[in-house]
Amino acid sequence: MVKSEKLTNVSYKAVQIRDPFWTKYMNLVRDEVIPYQWGALNDRIEDAAPSHAIQNFRIAAGEAEGEFYGYIFQDSDVAKWLEAVAYSLATSPDLELEKLADETIDLLGKAQQADGYLNTHFSIKYPDRRWVNERDNHETYCAGHLIEAAVAYYETTGKIKLLDIACKLADHIDSIYGAEEGKQRGYPGHQEIELALMRLYEATGVERYLKLSLFFIDERGQEPHYFKLEAEQRAERFGRESLLKEGYYHLYKHNYEYNQSHLPVREQHHAVGHAVRAVYMYAGMTDVAAATQDQTLIDSCKRLWDNVTQRQMYITGGIGSNHDGEAFSFDYDLPNDTAYTETCAAIGLVFWAHRMLHLDPHGKYADVIERALYNGTISGMSLDGKSFFYVNPLEVWPDACKRPDKMHVEPVRQKWFGCACCPPNIARLIASLGQYIYSQSEQTAYVHQYIGSETKLEVAGRSVQLSQQTNYPWDETIELAVSPDRPGEFTVAVRIPGWCEGASVHVNGQAVSVEATLHKGYFAIKREWKAGDIVRIVLPMPVERIYANPNVRVNAGKVALQRGPVVYCLEQADNGAILPDISLPEHAALDVRFEPEVLGGVAVITGEAVRGELFGWDATLYAAKKRSERSVSIKAIPYFAWANRGAGEMQVWIRER
Structure with missing residues (x-):
C-alpha cells in the first residue's frame, strides 16, 4: 500500500x-x-x-x-x-x-x-x-x-x-x-x-x-x-x-x-x-x-x-x-x-x-x-x-x-x-x-498518465529509468520498463483509472493481484527491481454508457458514450441532420474500430439506433399521428475531433430507449 x-x-x-x-x-x-x-x-x-x-x-x-x-x-x-x-x-x-x-x-x-x-x-x-x-x-x-x-x-x-x-x-x-x-x-x-x-x-x-x-x-x-x-x-x-x-x-x-x-x-x-x-x-x-x-x-x-x-x-x-x-x-x-x-x-x-x-x-x-x-x-x-x-x-x-x-x-x-x-x-x-506523467517520493515512482515516454528518477537511493510503450488511448495495453542502475527494493505505483474495471497487471509475465494493493487509485508494486523488468498493464476499454446524476435535468433519459478516457459524440457528417431525433436502444450492440483515414486516425464507435421518418412534414408543423420509425446505423467520433469537417450538428448526450 x-x-x-x-x-x-x-x-x-x-x-x-x-x-x-x-x-x-x-x-x-x-x-x-x-x-x-x-x-x-x-x-x-x-x-x-x-x-x-x-x-x-x-x-x-x-x-x-x-x-x-x-x-x-x-x-x-x-x-x-x-x-x-x-x-x-x-x-x-x-x-x-x-x-x-x-x-x-x-x-x-x-x-x-x-x-x-x-x-x-x-x-x-x-x-x-x-x-x-x-x-x-x-x-x-x-x-x-x-x-x-x-x-x-x-x-x-x-x-x-x-x-x-x-x-x-x-x-x-x-x-x-x-x-x-x-x-x-x-x-x-x-x-x-x-x-x-x-x-x-x-x-x-x-x-x-x-x-x-x-x-x-x-x-x-x-x-x-x-x-x-x-x-x-x-x-x-x-x-x-x-x-x-x-x-x-x-x-x-x-x-x-x-x-x-x-x-x-x-x-x-x-x-x-x-x-x-x-x-x-x-x-x-x-x-x-x-x-x-x-x-x-x-x-x-x-x-x-x-x-x-x-x-x-x-x-x-x-x-x-x-x-x-x-x-x-x-x-x-x-x-x-x-x-x-x-x-x-x-x-x-x-x-x-x-x-x-x-x-x-x-x-x-x-x-x-x-x-x-x-x-x-x-x-x-x-x-x-x-x-x-x-x-x-x-x-x-x-x-x-x-x-x-x-x-x-x-x-x-x-x-x-x-x-x-x-x-x-x-x-x-x-x-x-x-x-x-510521472512523480516520485523517497521510496516510490508514480506513473500518473499513460503516454509513451522515458524518464529517470531518483528513488530509494537509485537512479531508475522508466519507459512506457503504448498506443493509448486507442489500445488498452501499456508496457512499462523499469530499469534501476542496480538491483534493489522500491515501489512503482501505477494509476488504475476510475473508469476502468477488471484491470490486470503482470510483472515479467507473472500476474499480480491488483485488488490486494489498490490504494487511492494506485496499484503499488513493491519488490526488488532489476534492469529490464517489464510491467504489463491492461486496462479493458469496452464502450461504456455513461448516465448523468438525475439532478442534471437536461440529460434525463439520455446516455453518453465513453471508451477509456475518451468521450464520444455524434456529428452530422456521419449521421445526418436532426441529431436529437436519434435514439439508442438500451441493449444495442456497440462496436469499436480504428479508422486511420478518419480525422487523423481515431477509434470510432458504430451501432444501430432508431430515428423517426422525416418525409411528409414539409407543410405540416404538428400532427396527431406518431411518426413511423426506422433503424439507422450511427457512428460516434471522439469529442475532441468534432468540427474538423465543416459546420454541422453535434451532440454528446443521446436519447436512450
Whole structure:
C-alpha cells in the first residue's frame, strides 16, 4: 500500500515523449501552432482578428509610434507564447526559435519602466492610472503570465534576462501591495499571479514571493471590501462619472462572486463566478497550502475540488457552464447547447488538479487531468493547429447559433480572437505535457498518465529509468520498463483509472493481484527491481454508457458514450441532420474500430439506433399521428475531433430507449 506522502514532480525537461497520440500534438505545436501564433501576434494572419500585441510592446519600448490596441490584458498573449516556446525548446531545440524568443525578451526589457512596472496598456495609454483599479485592470494578471513565462524560459535555457525582468516586476508589485504601512491591501481582480508567484518562489527561493502570494490569498474577501474602497478612491480622484465609463462597472460593481472575492477563501464552499479566475486561484491556493502546510487552506482546496468535480464539471472535463460572465452557475446546472466551457477553464482545471495530486496523492486528481486532456482541452484546437474554439459546447445546431442566448457558440473554430487567451494557453499546455506523467517520493515512482515516454528518477537511493510503450488511448495495453542502475527494493505505483474495471497487471509475465494493493487509485508494486523488468498493464476499454446524476435535468433519459478516457459524440457528417431525433436502444450492440483515414486516425464507435421518418412534414408543423420509425446505423467520433469537417450538428448526450 502507498501511504500518503509528499510527491516531487518530475520536470517536463526530464521526460522524453514518444507517443503515437501526443507526439503528433507536440509536433503540431512546434511546427504549426507556435509559428502561426507568432504571425497572429504580429497581425500577419489573413482574415484573422488583429492582435497588435507585439506592436504594443514596440510602442511602449519607444521603437514605434502609435496607440495601444486590444484588450486591457493583451500583453498576456505574448507571455503565454513565450512560455509555450520555452517548453517546446526543452524537447525540440531550435536555434532560430530561441533567437526569436530572445529578441522578444529584449523588447520586453526595453518596455519595462525603471521601477519595474511592465504593462503596455498603462504605459502607453494611461500612465497616471497604474494600480488604481485592480478589480478590472488585469495588471497583476498580465504580470503573472510574464512570471510564468520567465520561470519556464529560465528552466529550459538557463538564461536569466526574462527572469530578471520578472523579478523586478514582482518586486515592484510587492512594493505596492501588502499588509505593511503605506501599502495597498488589495488583491487581483483576475487571479493568476498567486500561482505565478509560487513558481517564482520555487525557482528563486526568495521568500517574499511566497509571502506576497499568501497575502493575496488571505486578503481576498475580507471586510471592508477592497474593490469597494478602490472604487471610492477612483471616484474621489477622477470624478464619480468616471466609474460609469469603466468597462466592467455595470456588470460587476456588486457581484463579488464573479471574481471569488465574496468571502475569504477559507470560507468558500462552492465554486462561483468566472471559471478561469476560480481555478487559477485554486491552483495558487493549493501551491501555498502545500508550501505552508496550512490545514485550513488544504481543507478549503479539497471542499472546492469536490464541488467543482462532483457538481459542476461536464463529462468532457469542461467547467463554467454559464456564458454570462464565463462562469460557474449552480450545482448540476450543466446545459449542453449553451455550455460555455471555455478552453482556458479546462486547462486551468488541469493546472489545479496537478497541484492537488502533489498535495494529496490520489488517483482522482490524475483521472480529472486525463479527462480534461483527452476531451475538453484539445477540443479547443483544430487538428491542423490553425483554428481554435473559445467555447466548447456539448451540443450544436449551427442555425441556432444566431440566437442571442447562443451567439457565444461557434459551429466552427476561428482563426484567432480579439480576446485570444485560449490559443496560446493550449499551446503551453501541450508543450509542457511531460510534467503531468510521472512523480516520485523517497521510496516510490508514480506513473500518473499513460503516454509513451522515458524518464529517470531518483528513488530509494537509485537512479531508475522508466519507459512506457503504448498506443493509448486507442489500445488498452501499456508496457512499462523499469530499469534501476542496480538491483534493489522500491515501489512503482501505477494509476488504475476510475473508469476502468477488471484491470490486470503482470510483472515479467507473472500476474499480480491488483485488488490486494489498490490504494487511492494506485496499484503499488513493491519488490526488488532489476534492469529490464517489464510491467504489463491492461486496462479493458469496452464502450461504456455513461448516465448523468438525475439532478442534471437536461440529460434525463439520455446516455453518453465513453471508451477509456475518451468521450464520444455524434456529428452530422456521419449521421445526418436532426441529431436529437436519434435514439439508442438500451441493449444495442456497440462496436469499436480504428479508422486511420478518419480525422487523423481515431477509434470510432458504430451501432444501430432508431430515428423517426422525416418525409411528409414539409407543410405540416404538428400532427396527431406518431411518426413511423426506422433503424439507422450511427457512428460516434471522439469529442475532441468534432468540427474538423465543416459546420454541422453535434451532440454528446443521446436519447436512450
